[in-house]
Amino acid sequence: xxxxxxxxxxxxxxxxxxxxxxxxxxxxxIDLFIPSGxxxxxxxLGILGxxxxxxxxxxxxxxxxxxxxxxxxxxxxVDGFSLFLQAIFILTAVIGILLALDFxxxxxxERGEYYILLLFTTGGMMIMSMAADLIVVFLxxxxxxxxxxILTGFARPRADSEEAAMKYFLLGAFxxxxxxxxxxxTYGGTGTTSLVGVFNQLAEGEPSRDLALVxxxxxxxxxxxxxxxxxxxxxxxxxxxxxxxxxxAFMSVGAKAGxxxxxxxxxxxxxxxxxxxxxxxxxxxxxxxxxxxxxxAIAQRxxxxxxxxxxxxxxxxxxxxxxAAQRPEDAPLAVSAAIFYLLTYAFTNLGAFGVVLAVERxxxxxxxxxxxxxxxxxxxxxxxxxxxFMLSLTGMPVSAGLVGKFFVFQAAxxxxxxxxWILAAAIVGIVTSVISAFYYIRxxxxxxxxxxxxxxxxxxxxxxxxALTALATLILGIIPAPVFQLAKDALLxxxx
Amino acid sequence: MSLTPLHAIFALMSLFxxxxxxxxxxxxxxIYAAMYLVLSLFGIAGLFILLEAPFLAAVQxxxxxxxxSVLITITVMVTRCVFCKEPPPRQLTLVAxxxxxxxxxxxxxxxxxxxxLTPAADVPADSIEQLGxxxxxxxxxLVPFEVASILLLGALIGAIFIARDDLPRDEEAVGxxxxx
Numbered sequence: 161x162x163x164x165x166x167x168x169x170x171x172x173x174x175x176x177x178x179x180x181x182x183x184x185x186x187x188x189x190i191d192l193f194i195p196s197g198x199x200x201x202x203x204x205l206g207i208l209g210x211x212x213x214x215x216x217x218x219x220x221x222x223x224x225x226x227x228x229x230x231x232x233x234x235x236x237x238v239d240g241f242s243l244f245l246q247a248i249f250i251l252t253a254v255i256g257i258l259l260a261l262d263f264x265x266x267x268x269x270e271r272g273e274y275y276i277l278l279l280f281t282t283g284g285m286m287i288m289s290m291a292a293d294l295i296v297v298f299l300x301x302x303x304x305x306x307x308x309x310i311l312t313g314f315a316r317p318r319a320d321s322e323e324a325a326m327k328y329f330l331l332g333a334f335x336x337x338x339x340x341x342x343x344x345x346t347y348g349g350t351g352t353t354s355l356v357g358v359f360n361q362l363a364e365g366e367p368s369r370d371l372a373l374v375x376x377x378x379x380x381x382x383x384x385x386x387x388x389x390x391x392x393x394x395x396x397x398x399x400x401x402x403x404x405x406x407x408x409a410f411m412s413v414g415a416k417a418g419x420x421x422x423x424x425x426x427x428x429x430x431x432x433x434x435x436x437x438x439x440x441x442x443x444x445x446x447x448x449x450x451x452x453x454x455x456x457a458i459a460q461r462x463x464x465x466x467x468x469x470x471x472x473x474x475x476x477x478x479x480x481x482x483x484a485a486q487r488p489e490d491a492p493l494a495v496s497a498a499i500f501y502l503l504t505y506a507f508t509n510l511g512a513f514g515v516v517l518a519v520e521r522x523x524x525x526x527x528x529x530x531x532x533x534x535x536x537x538x539x540x541x542x543x544x545x546x547x548x549f550m551l552s553l554t555g556m557p558v559s560a561g562l563v564g565k566f567f568v569f570q571a572a573x574x575x576x577x578x579x580x581w582i583l584a585a586a587i588v589g590i591v592t593s594v595i596s597a598f599y600y601i602r603x604x605x606x607x608x609x610x611x612x613x614x615x616x617x618x619x620x621x622x623x624x625x626x627a628l629t630a631l632a633t634l635i636l637g638i639i640p641a642p643v644f645q646l647a648k649d650a651l652l653x654x655x656x
Numbered sequence: 657m658s659l660t661p662l663h664a665i666f667a668l669m670s671l672f673x674x675x676x677x678x679x680x681x682x683x684x685x686x687i688y689a690a691m692y693l694v695l696s697l698f699g700i701a702g703l704f705i706l707l708e709a710p711f712l713a714a715v716q717x718x719x720x721x722x723x724x725s726v727l728i729t730i731t732v733m734v735t736r737c738v739f740c741k742e743p744p745p746r747q748l749t750l751v752a753x754x755x756x757x758x759x760x761x762x763x764x765x766x767x768x769x770x771x772x773l774t775p776a777a778d779v780p781a782d783s784i785e786q787l788g789x790x791x792x793x794x795x796x797x798l799v800p801f802e803v804a805s806i807l808l809l810g811a812l813i814g815a816i817f818i819a820r821d822d823l824p825r826d827e828e829a830v831g832x833x834x835x836x
Contacts, residue, residue: 169794233700296799299803300803306811345766582813
């Protein structure tokens with residue numbers, strides 16, 4: 161038996177995720193000694209651990225200069241793509257904790273497990289972005305999902321929270337079944353679960369290709385559920401509405417980015433040989449997702465439900481970028497557009513949910529669109545920030561959303577030469593963006609034009625989170641070039 | 657191709673597996689459905705033995721036929737209505753059509769395209785030992801093993817959180833309000 165060498169294990173390359181897991185395990189013990197009522201210590205210690213992971217990530221980034229390495233003999237790939245996404249996950253987790261800090265005690269559900277579970281699912285997402293083996297993909301997806309199911313039900317015994325958790329769990333388990341079946345068929349066709357092995361096998365022969373093709377379709381179903389793509393979106397509105405709002409904010413960004421991370425790595429790295437097939441499928445999914453998400457969002461009266469449909473719609477835009485990556489020569493631009501979009505969406509959506517949190521009342525009401533009436537007069541700064549987020553979600557100028565959409569459509573039009581599906585998806589994307597302006601701008605109108613007395617609770621942690629997200633949304637909108645250059649350098653690579 | 661006793665055993669085990677699964681789906685009585693599930697899981701254990709994977713067969717019996725079926729039976733017994741017949745779910749036709757479509761597609765692909773069937777290599781005598789080493793070998797399955805460990809820990813914490821009934825959410829929890 162060959163003894164493993166330190167180089168082949170490469171612990172340093174995966175240090176960020178090791179810090180997250182290790183620190184969470186320590187925190188689990190520390191949490192026992194923190195008296196209930198002072199659980200904000202757990203939260204701040206959790207943020208400390210995440211900052212530690214962020215430092216390790218930055219060191220790794222400066223060290224590696226985009227060079228891709230594998231860890232644990234090809235089980236994990238640490239490339240620019242995974243580093244970029246891990247940065248998104250850590251950021252999302254920090255803001256997710258900040259959003260929860262005041263919310264949990266106000267709603268009398270403050271418990272240390274909240275932060276522990278949130279850190280576990282963050283670690284799962286980080287593994288997702290690195291997974292270079294289908295078994296790791298599956299386990300990381302479960303590690304991402306199971307804590308989220310519990311967090312969704314964290315406001316128990318509130319009935320809507322319990323119902324949301326139950327729905328999410330049952331449908332999520334069902335979707336995982338599809339994913340495992342897809343992985344099994346891919347394995348049956350290629351005889352390997354390693355993405356490099358799948359790539360090599362698919363490049364070779366016909367019989368394995370057809371089997372892996374069906375496997376790919378089933379894997380697409382599994383991830384379609386996670387990223388809330390139509391027609392696998394049924395759970396989204398109920399779960400987003402029922403879950404405690406900080407959880408909704410965190411999962412609308414984190415779970416989506418995690419799902420896209422693994423989906424892109426599997427499709428683009430391992431399956432370019434069947435790129436034409438999945439490119440078409442993903443483009444169709446993208447069109448359905450954008451149309452349904454944006455049209456149904458118009459009819460919503462509850463802001464969490466509206467943002468749920470908006471989240472479905474945004475999954476559609478990212479799917480456009482994924483479909484544009486079907487040819488290897490178009491892939492780098494499309495991938496960088498997708499991950500840049502994920503970053504802009506992360507800031508904007510976390511911020512929008514932050515405002516929703518501030519307006520929400522202790523009894524769980526205050527989520528209707530009418531509850532925002534008068535915000536422009538009573539809290540002008542908060543209303544201005546919300547306006548910025550809504551404009552960014554629409555894709556209006558001077559906001560991150562516009563830049564994200566621009567890069568996605570640019571990548572799609574670049575890749576659409578000779579491929580009508582991608583062109584169609586890009587056109588549908590532009591048309592639905594215009595439709596989406598209707599329901600985003602409606603909120604702005606309600607805030608400024610209607611009379612009302614919104615009850616706003618704005619505590620320091622939430623203020624910090626809002627300031628961070630608003631600033632990032634603005635900066636990414638005005639000077640996107642440096643960050644987009646980072647996304648461009650964040651290559652998705654096949655190593656092993 | 658001559659028929660051997662192995663073929664007969666394979667046919668029997670397949671019958672258990674598939675027949676049991678059909679029984680689970682078609683039976684409206686939850687207890688019967690649970691029993692059919694046990695039969696199906698038992699058939700899978702038999703198939704593992706035919707594939708010369710005795711360890712997996714033992715795990716299948718211990719975990720699925722043993723523990724999980726007991727769990728399912730207990731769960732069924734605490735549901736509201738054990739022996740009454742549930743009304744048929746809505747949209748049954750649509751679901752049946754979709755399921756049939758998926759089955760035909762998958763069946764067609766697997767039947768026609770499973771071209772590269774090669775006889776498996778001989779199972780090594782120390783397969784269990786190799787499996788054990790592979791789980792903790794950084795060059796093999798250490799990462800999945802560790803991720804699974806953390807996953808189980810997370811699930812454990814979650815299960816305890818959901819099952820606990822004495823949440824201290826009155827006076828102390830309110831005290832957390834004034835930190836900000």
